[in-house]
Amino acid sequence: MSAPKATSQSETAARRAPVTLRDVARRANVSQATAARAMGGYGYVSANRRRRVEQAADELGYRSNDIARALASGSTKTVGLVVGDIENPFFAALARGVADVVEAEGYTLLLANSDEDIEREQRAVEAFRTRLVDGLIVAPVTGSDSAHLHQPGWPLVLVDRSIRGLDVDTVTVTNARGARVAVEHLLALGHRRIGVVTDSAEIPSISQRLRGYRSALRGAGLAVDDALIAVAESSTLSGGYAAARALLERADRVRAVFTTSNVMTAGATRALQDLGLKMPADVALIAFDDLEWTTIVEPPITVIAQPVLELGRTAGRRILARVGGDNSPAQRIRLPTQLIVRASCGERDGAVPARAGDAPAAVPAA
Amino acid sequence: MSAPKATSQSETAARRAPVTLRDVARRANVSQATAARAMGGYGYVSANRRRRVEQAADELGYRSNDIARALASGSTKTVGLVVGDIENPFFAALARGVADVVEAEGYTLLLANSDEDIEREQRAVEAFRTRLVDGLIVAPVTGSDSAHLHQPGWPLVLVDRSIRGLDVDTVTVTNARGARVAVEHLLALGHRRIGVVTDSAEIPSISQRLRGYRSALRGAGLAVDDALIAVAESSTLSGGYAAARALLERADRVRAVFTTSNVMTAGATRALQDLGLKMPADVALIAFDDLEWTTIVEPPITVIAQPVLELGRTAGRRILARVGGDNSPAQRIRLPTQLIVRASCGERDGAVPARAGDAPAAVPAA
């Protein structure tokens, strides 16, 4: 434990033992408190002593120890992020957005995957708690089991998914509205029987999207046929594939499908291919969430795009604000989704199939 | 600073102040050392006292403080990972693989993006260092500037990319060989002029892939024409798109193209579409790195697939071994790539276009 201090007399940096603030202070002939103030950039230090400290620090090759700092100050300068699966491009972009804003403020991002499993989510939250992350951002697995998230005094923001009754900052997109716009697009094209390939409704955002689906149908005076809602057993491509096949192999096959996530979209697209069904001739497809490949496939897929990066950035900004002491009432921020008409549903009004970012055919969905 | 300790007499968990080991020890009527041994699961504790401590701990709602533990023990139980961009599916899968193995051992993953910028990489490494991560995994931006990685005594593993002269564990795929196999595939199809769309050769893995390209040509007795190597200005889709267009708009257009990364592949694919060029009729395309969408597009793309998840897992295992005290000589682990013949190059020997995982047409490339 008590490693020998590096008090080498040579002008080169110390070698073996980590050099501490005390070493720097000694060499600069100032108190440890002054050295701390100089290096930490707080409190008052005269220009003269500051110079001496800085010089001593880099002669010695001093590196601050954030662990010691965290223990003494109570702040770790870290934020934890729990997502379903970092391999999902949606979450990857979300993480990117969060990282961008928190790193810019000197914070480090800690990452964990829940795999949409409540126990893994709980373990991740617990691990972050014992690590004393200053703030926590979670895309919760479910809206019905949030006891582990209920930690008064510990900054928390929910992202992508909200939880009823949990009064914390929540950053989502307009899920229900986006889904409604999607389904209305299909309705406007004349479809009356619209199938759905979806992740579990346990996932809060998904349940909102299903709500949007139902509300669109009801708005058109149509009944909701639960048999047309194919729920995947897992949020994976193969889960989506299986659900899509089950839906599309029915004798009374639907001519239009709405997928509630990018994973389901990939599964459904592959199912359509395997069944030899063409879009939009055999089946029209509209998807929630946009991805790079949706514009590369033939035909390009009509989607409800989400401002994912901005979702992450906004969540990052909220957590920084809370960590910084913001005590204002919890905010529920809803970012708008956007209908991007491409070719998988056939074309309406002769609108040109567009790519993400193209203005003409991209109309706000919320 | 001196927050009041929770010494509530009620049987319910304490409220305000964090309960510490001292509180637990007091309540269990044992010394703090014994409480520490019981909770930390080390040293000797009698069954009887252990029970008392455990009971006191959960009556009080005790949570360990990993920061204090880290300061005292010198181990943070964290590992840092620096990748180019977590939004790149390749890195996302890599991160996933690392997370899987380190989390299983109770470690937490810290993440940073370098954006293929050496200064950002340096800052990330420095941030991880002051945070005292137990080990660091880096996919280095370049092979020519590695001073910041040279920290004797601090476990480091390089992943995806190696650095000459840095004698540390390195986990990569067989980049040169994979690229050679790709180009030989094109050669076997009769192509003699083969274009390349590539990221910067500064990136170590990319330079290896270019080496494989050159070696395949030379092996066939062909000269390398640098004019056919289109280098993107940035590792982004638009960078790849621009490079691909430049290459494909030449009067003496090549009939075969090799892309050196998934990002370049996406850019090239879009360029082909925009130029109205069909695969494989107008241009044959073979890509390094496989992605979900390469099997969804028409035609499915022939690729050199990498065991990405396994790359991450292996890197994770190496860092855990080093952190655990493994002092054996540095290992350079090379995972094999695999040629997966699909349809973007035309078909050879009547081989059936295959999907990732399909055995028949998937032949090991290394």
Add this chain to the structure above:
DNA sequence: GTGAAAGCGCTAACAC
């Protein structure tokens, strides 16, 4: 087996 005591390297009152 168990407890007392000395830190880990830093921050933060507080007095000067």
Add this chain to the structure above:
DNA sequence: GTGTTAGCGCTTTCAC
């Protein structure tokens, strides 16, 4: 402005 002095909550000798 600067130094002194207590800790932050845990681990870890070292006696007993």
